[in-house]
Amino acid sequence: MKQLKIHLPVKDIPRQWYNVLPSLPKPLPEAKDPKGDFSPIELMKKIRPRSLQEQDAAPNKWITIPEDVLDKYLKIGRPTLLQRAVNLEKYLKTPAKIFFKREDLLPTGSFKLNTSIAQAFYAKEEKFEGLISETGAGQWGTAVCVSAKLYDLQAQIFMARISYEQKLYRRYYMKLYGGDVYPSPSTKTAAGRKMLDDRPGHPGSIGTGISEAVETAANYNGKFAYVSGSNLPHVLLHQTVIGLETMKQMKLISEKPDILIACVGGGSNLGGFFLPFFEEKMKKPGSITFLAAESTAVPRLTKGTYRYDAGDSSGLTPLTKSYTLGQDFIPPEIHIGGLRQHSGSPIIGLLRHEGLLDAVAFDQTDIFEAGRLFSICEGILPAPESCHAISAAIKVALEAKEEGKERTIVFCLSGSGFFDLEGYRQILLSDKKKDVYAHA
Ligand SMILES: Cc1ncc(COP(=O)(O)O)c(C=O)c1O
Structure with a gap:
């Protein structure tokens, strides 16, 4: 058969995550600031949990999964x-x-809970009161809201407007877990208002959601952690x-x-x-x-x-x-x-x-x-x-x-x-x- x-x-569940960084054929090109006075790198240091920033450049191949994350x-x-x-x-x-x-x-x-649980764990450990993020289809936003609830954190999600309209029930799912969900671009942020001025009816994207989530987290001045569902x-x-x-x-x-x-x-x-x-x-x-x-x-x-x-x-x-x-x-x-x-x-x-x-x-x-x-x-x-x-x-x-x-x-x-x-x-x-x- x-x-x-x-x-x-x-x-046999894995007890360590695998970090590819030391084994890459070339060092990962470092993040840079754009020209001008504004430093996104400095901003990220304030709004992202320190443990996650350290993991972005970790030198060791294996990183122990915290016991509490493993339980979850x-x-x-x-x-x-x-x-x-x-x-x-x-x-x-x-x-x-x-x-x-x-x-x-x-x-x-979806697979998104594998990281949202870990990110909520570190945010809680570092005394943040809530999580802010973007979402495209809503899978990531839902995982953030559920994980935030597991760690008694608040959650705010900027959801690409096209998905916000297409996927009504994803929105309710996030709200059920206490998340605040906004369509992106929204009128809540300067970034969102500019996008709507430039293109009325803008359908939004993960990129527009990130801009609004980052701006909102910056306005909370370290109270809410900005967490990311991909890329990093x-x-x-x-x-x-x-x-x-x-x-x-x-x-x-x-x-x-x-x-x-x-x-x-x-x-x-x-x-x-x-x-x-x-x-x-x-x-x-x-x-x-x-x-x-x-x-x-x-x-x-x-x-x-x-x-x-x-x-x-x-x-x-x-x-x-x-x-x-x-x-x-x-x-x-x-x-x-x-x-x-x-x-x-x-x-x-x-x-x-x-x-x-x-x-x-x-x-x-x-x-x-x-x-x-x-x-x-x-x-x-x-x-x-x-x-x-x-x-x-x-x-x-x-x-x-x-x-x-x-x-x-x-x-x-x-x-x-x-x-x-x-x-x-x-x-x-x-x-x-x-x-x-x-x-x-
Ligand atoms: C079900 C599903 N698969 C895949 C993806 C793509 O994300 P990534 O490229 O980070 O895996 C998403 C993103 O929202 C998703 O919801």
């Missing part, structure tokens, strides 16, 4: 399952094996529980991945999933391929440039080096809120620049069709962001079929699609629908 579900015993990881259902997509393999008639890591099973519906090294660090568990699960069934696949927004599920395999990849070149799946509407890794840029729309954050579409880029109003940002993680940027990360982009009509096929075959409804990883896994499985090669594909199912049914409805029940996989 094929092993379809690979459980990792609770006693167990409470939310870690370790998560690794599962095999046998029905999808059968449908595609591929010789490839397709495995996927079930981050959709976490209570808020400490976020990828906390997310390495995903890859570390996957490694152990693959060992349990004596399998090795030929290719790891994840969708990419800021880069945190991808980084958390891939980075624990990085040293193995470097030791045996060609042994494991890392493949990022992004949206053709926001093609940072496939069409962006590798250069310094601010992570937000108004230039309130330090300049970091990564692939960017430019601070002024306003992502189209697509249904994939979690991938709508102009720039991304410096670690992921460096890997891409050094030729260690492949990337592929998919159109939103095609990814929803891949999500539909996956959900019909496997009985699991994926988040639209995760559908990019599914599209890439299907592409690789069909190539393996063409070439008659056995390949072991492992992808990260970063989230559940329960709150995204409106997107599925608008794409699949409209005349934009295509039967993309009819030929498979």
